[in-house]
Amino acid sequence: MTTKTITPELQQILDTVKVHRNLSVPLLVETATQKGEGLLTSTGALSVTTGKYTGRSPKDKFIVRDETTENQVHWGPVNQPFDPEKFDKLYTKVLDYLKTKEELYVFDGFAGSDTEYRLPIRVINEFSWQNLFVHQLFIRPNAEELQAHTPQFTVIGVPGCVADPAVDGTNSETFIICSFEKRVILIGGTHYAGEMKKSIFSVMNYLLPQKGVMPMHCSANIGEKGDVALFFGLSGTGKTTLSADPNRRLIGDDEHGWTDNGVFNFEGGCYAKAIRLTEANEPEIWNAIKFGAVLENVLVDRESRLPDYDSDQLTENTRAAYPIDYIPGAVLPSLGGNPEVIVFLTADAFGVLPPIAKLTKEQAMYYFLSGYTSKLAGTERGITEPEATFSTCFGAPFLPLAPTVYAELLGEKITKHNAKVYLVNTGWTGGAYGTGSRMKLSYTRAMVTAAIENRLDSAEFVTDEIFGLAIPTAVEGVPADVLNPRNTWENKDAYDAQARDLASRFVKNFEKFDSVSDEIKSAAPRV
The missing domain is CATH 3.90.228.20 (Phosphoenolpyruvate Carboxykinase; domain 3)
Structure with missing residues (x-):
């Protein structure tokens, strides 16, 4: 089923390219290790690195300024406006990039555990580890919900697609751009998975106050x-x-x-900082970093596969992503x-x-x-x-x-x-x-x-x-x-x-x- 957020052009790509839809955690982990996207640690977590972007890039984040947002958004250094025509061109560029991929990964789920206010979302990734990340961070539907799932917002995460600021109107090769009118978020030029999580958070921060929440x-x-x-x-x-x-x-x-x-x-799920993590101080988080969890930018010994949580060699912003039910007694x-x-x-x-x-x-x-x-x-x-x-x-x-x-x-x-x-x-x-x-x-x-x-x-x-x-x-x-x-x-x-x-x-x-x-x-x- 297509919606406003899934354009005919995007749907055609999803019908043409080999798409892995809502894979299980073992399959996503297996794929990520086979493709060299990450390696398993001694506790079974998947360890990945994100290159030069080890945190959010706020100067590269935009909202499309159109009739939908013109008088709603608080424009300024945080909510930078982006031209609708440039968004359309960049959207086409992203779709052209997707066409070059042999495989894509799709996650269908929700933001919001209250069924009255939840937002059905779809996330399209070029990397299986990023699809594992969103699978663990967002709300996973049951079989019945998945069958009836119709996305109201789509995130397209393509770290390998870089922008040309002179042509695309961005500030750098990186872009995180949200169109509320088209209900699409484009993320490119950065491997940092937190951009996907926070983009949906920003969407909820826009939609919910209009409902008194x-x-x-x-x-x-x-x-x-x-x-x-x-x-x-x-x-x-x-x-x-x-x-x-x-x-x-x-x-x-x-x-x-x-x-x-x-x-x-x-x-x-949860997205915990892992720098200087110890079992004594934070046992719940420590024990949650097991098979199915994703470690971002944590230094790992390649022989023993032991994580070094004290190391900030890659970044101070080391992270662990895991489903909330990995925390004992979590409310579900x-x-x-x-x-x-x-x-x-x-x-x-x-x-x-x-x-x-x-x-x-x-x-x-x-x-x-x-x-x-x-x-x-x-x-x-x-x-x-x-x-x-x-x-x-x-x-x-x-x-x-x-x-x-x-x-x-x-x-x-x-x-x-x-x-x-x-x-x-x-x-x-x-x-x-x-x-x-x-x-x-x-x-x-x-x-x-x-x-x-x-x-x-x-x-x-x-x-x-x-x-x-x-x-x-x-x-x-x-x-x-x-x-x-x-x-x-x-x-x-x-x-x-x-x-x-x-x-x-x-x-x-x-x-x-x-x-x-x-x-x-x-x-x-x-x-």
């Missing part, structure tokens, strides 16, 4: 009593790690929607009720934000819109060490609509469901990056657990003089002096100067949100 760049888990917790944060801040809690069940590690009935995962289908606790994760490279602070609703709105964190090495092309940044709603690279659309949805949800919000710094303590040290994972886990189990409700708090944040004076399992960041610095004057510097950055960044209420503006740090 809040799309979120967050992980989610659920306790024995059915209490749901959300973890917002950019790549590398700890979403996957903290949500994979042995005492709670995982709903999802990265992308969710929040309806009137609760939350649902967009995906059927990935649905949960309305969250009681929301955690904003930040990796503060300045080392001045507290490791945990309780936020008022106004502060929650302020810090959500600010989206402060540090881009960590390797997550994007050109990032070689932590870099302070403000990423609106903790997910600016993936938000096609105006930031206030998402912020207003969050505010409505917090009020309606009386959710508690905490800011948690998983970044540096005792000094800035290069001087201080990264916050111990065991401390962060203890603080997050205390928040989720409501043990901070009766805690004593002190107010940070610059940021106005409420900091608990004691948390079980955490040294008291760690809780107040100023106490961890040897040079208190240096801390004060660094804190004032970061506060001024917050204030300057927030100037662009002139339309928000005075109550939200009043939650700004004191400069």
